[in-house]
Amino acid sequence: MDNELLYRHVQALAIHFVSYKGPLPALAGFIKHSLGDSAPPISQIEIALRRESVQLELATSWEVSLFTDTRGLFHLVNISPERDPEIARRRLNNFPTSPSQCRWCLQDSRTLSHLELVPELDIHGHPVHRSRLHKGGCMRAWLLMRDLVSHADIKRAG
């Protein structure tokens, strides 16, 4: 199977769902449907998605975070950075309903949040109150967004 084609479809799926949590066969099913008639069988897509190299490539080059949580479910999150400072500012000022939710992807880890989420640290190294994120792609995208806002503030002040 052509890996680049797979990456493109996974990326489209991530952007469509923004953040998705579910079992791997369901995720592979979506991708098979997206690939159309030329799609390989679901089992083959599952094997590809489980591969670490594929997950790494998706995170580094395609702005898609694909990872497993403690319950064994797969998360597919779009981590393309926010480009509009005003939207970013609004997101920074709003907190999720539950403290066990990731602030970027808003997926609720419920009772396992202490295992899956790490607190966001401010510039002084202190945890930000009620702000916890998945430590991979979600944290990276969130910190980029925080920098975008602080940088936009300097531009405005200067």
Added chain:
Amino acid sequence: MANTPSTELTPPAPSLSIRDVQLQCEVNNIWRCTAPRNTSRERLLENSFWSVVSNKFRPWDEIVVVASDRSFRASLLVLEAGLGYCSLQELSYQPLEALLASPDDLLPSNHRIEYGGIGPDGGWMAIRNSDSVVVIRNAKSSQECLKLLLEHNSVRQAK
């Protein structure tokens, strides 16, 4: 007499004794300070900037200053310090680039970046606002799209 070399030798500095050798971490501290936004380089060396905290410092301490807006990192050496006064020497000052391009500095004006779905005309695209011409298409990610746009001839000529 003037041509004869002087036979007087200056004695070398005396050898160190055990009391002269200490661990750096026992004697001095390395502090980290977060400077507020818009702190200038000159301001870092002013007495009044440190007046409230200067009693914490001891001579030969090092202070690493990071700006809260990530605009620089500086390293300062404390020469003397006490209640209300502090004399500092700048060791290094490194201005830092912003990590992410905010739309008003790296993204060329009159352009926007959008995702256009799967397919040969999809992917991440850079579009010129004035005439909706797609300048870059099918990029892997929005960051790559921005990079390709900045390298594109139409943008480089406009600069």
